[in-house]
Amino acid sequence: MAEHRSGPSVSVIIPNWNGADLLRPCLDSLAVQTFQDMEVLVVDNGSTDSSVAMLRGEYSWVRLLAMDTNGGYSGGCNAGIRAAKGHVLVMLNNDTEADPHWLEALWAGLEKHPEAGSVASRLMIYDRPDVIHSAGDVYGRDGIPNSRGVWSRYTSPYDEQVDVFGGCGGAVAYRRAMLDDIGLFEETFFMYCEDVDLNWRAQLRGWKCVYLPEAIVYHHLSATGGGSLASYYVGRNTLWVIARDYPGDLLKRHWARIVRAQFGIAWSAVRSIRGAAARARLRGQVAGVLTMLRWRRERCVIQQRRRASIEDIEAILA
Numbered sequence: 001m002a003e004h005r006s007g008p009s010v011s012v013i014i015p016n017w018n019g020a021d022l023l024r025p026c027l028d029s030l031a032v033q034t035f036q037d038m039e040v041l042v043v044d045n046g047s048t049d050s051s052v053a054m055l056r057g058e059y060s061w062v063r064l065l066a067m068d069t070n071g072g073y074s075g076g077c078n079a080g081i082r083a084a085k086g087h088v089l090v091m092l093n094n095d096t097e098a099d100p101h102w103l104e105a106l107w108a109g110l111e112k113h114p115e116a117g118s119v120a121s122r123l124m125i126y127d128r129p130d131v132i133h134s135a136g137d138v139y140g141r142d143g144i145p146n147s148r149g150v151w152s153r154y155t156s157p158y159d160e161q162v163d164v165f166g167g168c169g170g171a172v173a174y175r176r177a178m179l180d181d182i183g184l185f186e187e188t189f190f191m192y193c194e195d196v197d198l199n200w201r202a203q204l205r206g207w208k209c210v211y212l213p214e215a216i217v218y219h220h221l222s223a224t225g226g227g228s229l230a231s232y233y234v235g236r237n238t239l240w241v242i243a244r245d246y247p248g249d250l251l252k253r254h255w256a257r258i259v260r261a262q263f264g265i266a267w268s269a270v271r272s273i274r275g276a277a278a279r280a281r282l283r284g285q286v287a288g289v290l291t292m293l294r295w296r297r298e299r300c301v302i303q304q305r306r307r308a309s310i311e312d313i314e315a316i317l318a
């Protein structure tokens with residue numbers, strides 16, 4: 001590792017809100033990791049369940065950051081990052097269970113790939129453990145983010161290390177040096193697509209992300225999200241990512257794809273308008289369109305700091 005700091009090698013940061021029942025198996029899976037040069041921080045976002053009492057009573061080895069309010073996924077992760085002491089910052093959803101060799105694989109991957117600012121885990125669906133939830137994240141030229149390999153069975157090509165657009169924020173490791181360079185999660189996003197925004201900023205600055213199939217995490221899918229709330233934030237934040245991060249030269253090439261994709265999503269929602277999630281997605285799209293200009297200053301800063309070539313960026317897009 002290029003970084004030389006006192007403290008543990010890895011800080012695992014788990015944002016939590018009313019997830020006491022989920023936290024136990026998640027933390028128990030960390031207790032038996034083969035790589036133990038770590039600290040575990042749970043950032044509690046103002047839970048009203050037994051999360052805080054359970055952590056204090058049963059998991060004395062876990063650092064608890066008890067927040068007064070709910071800062072969402074992005075705010076919780078940022079609070080953990082600021083408090084963390086590790087060389088490497090690992091984000092982990094509270095509704096996951098890690099394979100015992102997970103942290104060992106992440107650390108080895110960063111040592112093997114010094115050019116990488118982050119490494120992505122292989123997220124599998126907990127109750128269908130041969131089915132992929134994310135083999136790294138992809139970003140389309142049409143402005144739509146997605147999970148690589150989602151709903152596919154684990155087989156080639158998902159069994160190979162490969163450069164990807166970024167890692168899913170539910171189980172990803174970041175070098176501290178990269179976060180020092182590009183900044184933390186954008187807290188205004190609150191939740192959903194904040195990892196896509198961070199991945200964009202990393203790619204623009206020339207930081208690579210490598211997918212590690214041997215770094216395995218099992219995800220209880222949508223145990224802490226989903227439904228109308230997710231639909232709204234995805235609808236809005238997808239457009240915010242375009243407004244902040246999508247380079248102008250690529251917008252000129254692919255604007256028609258982006259517009260078609262958004263109209264397609266809107267039309268699909270209209271056809272399902274009786275559903276709460278469909279209505280929420282439409283509200284999110286409208287909110288995104290109406291507020292895209294709020295990011296014009298941040299966009300200028302992000303784009304002016306770009307080091308990667310447009311050709312290299314386009315090559316990593318789907």
